[in-house]
Amino acid sequence: MNLTEEQILNLAPDESSRKAGKALAGTANWVSVGANERALWGECKGSGSKPYQTQVDLSTVSFKCSCPSRKFPCKHGLGLMLLYVKEPSFFTENAMPDWVAEWIDKRTERLEKQAEKKEKVVDEAAQAKRQSAREQKISDGIEELLLWMKDIIRHGMLTVPEKGHLLFANMSRRMIDAQAPGLARMVAMAGNINFFEDGWQQQLLDQLARIYLVASGFKNQDKIESPLKQDIRTFIGFPQSQDSLAEEPVVKDHWLVLAKEVIEEDTVTTERFWLYGMQTGKYALVLQFLIRGQGGQLTLMPGTYIDGELIFYPSILPQRATVKNYSVAGNAAMSKFFTNWSDVLTAQAKAYSLLPFKNPAAYVVENIRPVLLNETWHLQDEEQRVMPIKKGFDKLWSLLALSGGNAVAMSVVGLEKEFEPMGVWIDGIYKVLS
């Protein structure tokens, strides 16, 4: 296992699990432990009469524990891994007990089955009918959306600030009813603009332009070819099933996990992992949705490398991907960088030409230094060009402390003219900002 203590702790779902995991990383807590190349297991003393059986599949860093915790991974899983890193000599047993072997076998079996899984026989007529009904609902919703936008334009945006959030919330709800959750989100984002801040007019117009492009794109989808058509449908909110990816090419690479962002909304936690392919130079965004109490399949640690096979969702600008399989790998030297902001903007302009309403993208840029300009922090490249850091960026002190104001290679994510640093390379080692 190549993981460091810090990387293991990054797997913790929250701060309390992190602390509790650390507290369990002592030999006194474990009745028995064992490890081999494939797995790590242990029996941890708990409040119950029987110890909890904790196991970790090291090939994919997957956890299982008999404790009742709804957190994933639980403190026992974290504690076991931390103990292994601290005191590997304590793990003398290497023959898997039955309860571990059974789980590992099942996992292997399931993975094989998934690989061989054949398409289910579906009632195509019923599916087509459902699909057609949904498209009709969306089309009706889009008509209303366009009418609403035209109303705003006809009467002028001057009254928008006083109407405020409610104006957008109502239309966003209407889009949910119309089964267009993507559009609903875009409308809600327009409502989140601070209407008492300079420049709200431009921000609102930009967002209206994006909404209009997606909505009118859907209206004219018959005239648009895939994969742009697929992009429009994705932005509308049509789900993309994993099964539909079966025919997509697999991208094999040595991936660096650039960053992990966690967004909690109601009962759903979305984990966003930015990955960079060391050989292919591809950037990938992997999303994992967790319903409260459920564990995720992916346990990617920012700052670590994986050997993995990724499948990109069909798009004219492939970015979102799913991880078919992966294993934790060792460090690798970074080689392909954007050399300056002009390079990044050229790539961005090319991307806009393909997908004008695209989402923020990741870039790794060489020799970037943080600079202060008019009391605002910027990122300056070798040509002295400065790019503003996104407002609300909360890792500035980490960035300054690590870089010391020197030019460093930096991973950033952003759109148009605002970027947010995610990590930096110091002496060839990638460090995630925290």
Next chain:
Amino acid sequence: MHFDDHIIQVALLGTDKQQLNLNEADDALQPSLRKIGDNPTLDSEEIFLQSLALAFNYKQAGVTVPVKVEAAIEPAPAEEKQYCSPAAMRNLRDILDLESGALLRVWLQCCADADFVVLPEFIPILFDEASVNRSLLPLVIKCCGKRGEWLIGFNKDWKFSATDNTAEIWETGSSEQRKQALMQVRKADAGKALQMLEQTWTTEDAQTKTVLLGVLETNIGNEDVRFLEQIQNEKSKKVNDLAIHLLKLIPASSIVQSYVDALRKSVQIKKEKSMLGLISKKVLDVDVSSVDESVFATGIEKLSNIKDLDDATYIACQLIQNVPPSALKTLLGVDYEEMANLFWQKKSFLLFALIGSAIKFRDVVCLQIALQKDNVNFYKRAITILPKVEANNYAEQYFAQQNGIQGANIRTEIIDTFCKAEIEISSSFGAVICEHLASDMYRFNRKFYNDYIDLFPADFPAIAEKYTPQQSYVQSQWGNTVAYTQKLMQLKVSTIHHLSTRKNN
């Protein structure tokens, strides 16, 4: 007007009032915009939205960033000191995770003593810690090295913490903030604090005067007499009383001197003959009839409210309590040992007063001798005056004798006194307090050990492990507590090991 601005203008007014003027657009955009505008099937709002979408894409595809040579900041100077070892940094991470303030201080102190600096990624975390607990700041600044010094210049909150802003707080802060600022100055330079208070004294209200005057108790000395005597005629009774209280702490003050005079007249050693005049022994004679009336205006009471204590001895006790033991010794012409004996023989209350005086004027020698005579009563404040070993022995002696609810409260108070005065607990006393710690684990919880583990002896977890609470339902919880103290102690030992010498790294 730039086309983007023109679009905004039209959007704000509404297409009902104004239409897009395509001539405002860049030449490159115009053909496409005209194609949209000339489409007869489109209404004016649709034309606007299509034009907007086109202009939006044109704008974002053509984004450029300006060249600003002058925007550079001076990079951080190279670090002169050696970075801590990875093992030491792991310890720091563990300590931060456990939120142990005591261990954080130990870690920082060891790091500073060894002349190491932390890895840059820890600097913001440590400065945030120091912003909350300012007493850590000098150590944090030292441990963060050149990079820290450089970084602090960019963060207003940290800069505010690190720079000496006492003057600003003194002028503009709240009453509590001003008190803290004055206290800080008082600890470093007693005279300067007195000067600050004198300068603003006449402008303060009575309540603030009381709050700020109390600060003078720290590092009080002869230099304060003049000011305290000056303010004795303040309108506020609270301020007056406090000034008198403070004057009573200064041996050179006129109040204390008046007490010395009063004692000279009222307490004397006389020789008494016994055994038919064959043996002569010294006895204490107390006669307060000639005490000057003026001392009673300074808080000395005439009538005893204690059943077994007559008025004359009561007055003498109050006087003794407010006079330094050294002055009493000179006055009576005997050593501490004899003085304590005479007081004890005359009336135990006189010895209590002597102990009170020894505590008040921090006379350790007198205190040690006097405490030997009184093995019945317990003086909590004596713990804070006695040397570490004696303090532990003294506390240990009385700790075990406390029973019942009141006894439990006294036990808690004794432990609190050790913690507040930052007195290290001996192994022997540690063993004695286990039972009490186990009996109230809601109070003596993880936070308690996080905050005070540095005061516990290294063998405390082993000592505590030997103790088994009688109630079975707390045994498991006590076991967890012991395991936690073990973890903290290991961390402390490991910290000291990894940061003790350079060769370990």
